[in-house]
Amino acid sequence: MDKQNITVLRKILYAVESGNQIYGEQDYAAFAEVGANCSNEKAITIGAGQWYADEAKELLYRIQRGNPKLFKDMDTENLEADLLKKSWATYAVSKDSAKGRLIISIISMELGKKCQDQYMEDQIAAYAKSIEKTYGTMSDTAMMECINVLHQGGDSALRRILSKTPEPYTADKIYTTLCKDPADSTPNQVGDYTDRQKAVISMIRNYAVTAERKEDAAMTKTEKAIRQMETWAKDDSHGYDQDYRWGEKGDYDCSSAVIQAWQNAGVPVKSGGATYTGDMKNVFLKNGFVDVTSKVNVATGAGLIRGDVLLNTVHHTAMYCGNGKEVEASINEKGTAHGGKPGDQTGKEFLIRSYRNYPWNCVLRYKESTSGSATVTSDIEKKQNTVAYVARIIKDCKCYSAAGKTQAKMFPVIKKNAVVDVMKYTETVKGKKWYFIRIPHPTEGFVFEFVPAGYFKKLV
Numbered sequence: 269m270d271k272q273n274i275t276v277l278r279k280i281l282y283a284v285e286s287g288n289q290i291y292g293e294q295d296y297a298a299f300a301e302v303g304a305n306c307s308n309e310k311a312i313t314i315g316a317g318q319w320y321a322d323e324a325k326e327l328l329y330r331i332q333r334g335n336p337k338l339f340k341d342m343d344t345e346n347l348e349a350d351l352l353k354k355s356w357a358t359y360a361v362s363k364d365s366a367k368g369r370l371i372i373s374i375i376s377m378e379l380g381k382k383c384q385d386q387y388m389e390d391q392i393a394a395y396a397k398s399i400e401k402t403y404g405t406m407s408d409t410a411m412m413e414c415i416n417v418l419h420q421g422g423d424s425a426l427r428r429i430l431s432k433t434p435e436p437y438t439a440d441k442i443y444t445t446l447c448k449d450p451a452d453s454t455p456n457q458v459g460d461y462t463d464r465q466k467a468v469i470s471m472i473r474n475y476a477v478t479a480e481r482k483e484d485a486a487m488t489k490t491e492k493a494i495r496q497m498e499t500w501a502k503d504d505s506h507g508y509d510q511d512y513r514w515g516e517k518g519d520y521d522c523s524s525a526v527i528q529a530w531q532n533a534g535v536p537v538k539s540g541g542a543t544y545t546g547d548m549k550n551v552f553l554k555n556g557f558v559d560v561t562s563k564v565n566v567a568t569g570a571g572l573i574r575g576d577v578l579l580n581t582v583h584h585t586a587m588y589c590g591n592g593k594e595v596e597a598s599i600n601e602k603g604t605a606h607g608g609k610p611g612d613q614t615g616k617e618f619l620i621r622s623y624r625n626y627p628w629n630c631v632l633r634y635k636e637s638t639s640g641s642a643t644v645t646s647d648i649e650k651k652q653n654t655v656a657y658v659a660r661i662i663k664d665c666k667c668y669s670a671a672g673k674t675q676a677k678m679f680p681v682i683k684k685n686a687v688v689d690v691m692k693y694t695e696t697v698k699g700k701k702w703y704f705i706r707i708p709h710p711t712e713g714f715v716f717e718f719v720p721a722g723y724f725k726k727l728v
Contacts, residue, residue: 269396272477273408278317278388280412280471281419285318289467291475296384297376299368302360306456311359312368315375317388325356330383331374338379345370395419403430409439409476416468417442421458429458439476443469490575490634492533497525497587497595500618502674507617508597510605517610520618522585523548525597526577529587535634545585549630552577557632564631569623577632584626591652591704591716595620615677620669622678622715651693652704652716659705659724661686667707667717672697676717679707688724691716 282294294316311321449459509519531538542551564571574590586596600608667676689706
């Protein structure tokens with residue numbers, strides 16, 4: 269399991285064991301007497317992770333080993349002698365007894381809290397190793413659900429739940445199986461604790477670190493905004509409309525799309541008062557953007573970088589995607605601004621197209637708080653705009669606007685014998701190499717697309 273997810277799961281288990289099912293909350297001083305949680309219990313349960321019997325003993329051992337002198341100084345009840353017992357299976361003291369109060373003091377001091385956190389994370393790592401050995405590899409989120417079941421009900425509970433869960437295991441599939449327990453007449457099964465299971469799956473969904481969340485966390489606000497625009501353009505449920513322009517029916521107009529994309533990325537331009545092309549410039553400049561119009565060539569696109577806002581303050585706005593392309597909400601299927609059907613009826617209502625000078629009278633660029641990503645973008649674009657060699661297409665080939673994902677709209681297929689420029693930029697998706705090519709266009713200058721390996725031959 270990812271180390272971050274071990275910590276996330278620790279917080280989840282703490283939440284359902286002692287934290288009122290609230291993520292990030294726990295009771296390090298928790299102490300349950302014999303039978304307080306279940307009539308079958310014969311020993312005390314302690315700590316944020318509700319360690320029972322010999323696990324309670326192990327926790328106290330860890331604290332003692334962490335600072336023997338401190339433990340000895342605190343041990344007014346000869347607790348250390350109790351830790352020498354072979355088994356704590358029937359260790360029973362009351363919460364209000366002198367020994368009970370001592371245990372609470374020991375586990376709730378800073379060293380005790382630290383040892384609890386480490387013990388829980390060590391347990392989670394051991395659980396994961398054991399589960400993987402028995403049931404094979406699975407996603408972290410599925411593993412987190414398995415550990416939840418194992419921690420609560422033991423090996424037999426996990427074996428029973430997984431035997432009823434179709435492979436490949438996912439967190440949602442395991443949760444679905446747990447939801448069937450209340451209908452079973454067998455008492456006290458893990459799924460019978462419905463509030464606990466709802467809380468666990470909710471926290472896994474909200475807090476587990478996935479590849480997508482790692483990518484999202486690493487993305488700049490600029491990248492989030494431009495990806496939002498690209499996502500809308502590639503989804504035909506989003507078209508152009510000035511009557512329902514804020515996504516009420518899936519549609520946007522040119523300015524509402526750009527404004528909403530940046531708002532979604534965490535830049536408060538919509539809430540700051542931007543409503544249309546006429547007020548965008550002033551509001552955007554107040555929210556971290558700079559005017560770079562003088563630093564670029566709007567006629568050719570030279571100097572533009574991915575995420576730049578292209579603005580004609582009277583008529584239109586779009587965003588530059590890089591690779592000689594822009595993305596925009598353009599016009600409805602009727603060629604008008606009003607009265608069209610929801611969604612993209614033509615494939616051109618909301619689209620990614622080759623860059624052109626609308627004409628633009630203003631270019632705005634968001635100034636990120638960090639500079640690290642700008643260098644990466646610059647290096648990528650340098651390769652994307654540098655020709656490696658000229659090639660001939662050797663068989664009809666589909667072209668993609670994104671490597672391995674979305675078939676291009678302007679050049680969905682390039683025919684055999686066509687001559688193209690192969691740029692220095694490549695991407696590998698699921699083990700397959702994709703080349704970035706430049707295709708001459710009679711009116712657009714060049715169109716840039718991705719093609720897979722094996723469809724062209726380098727020309728000498």
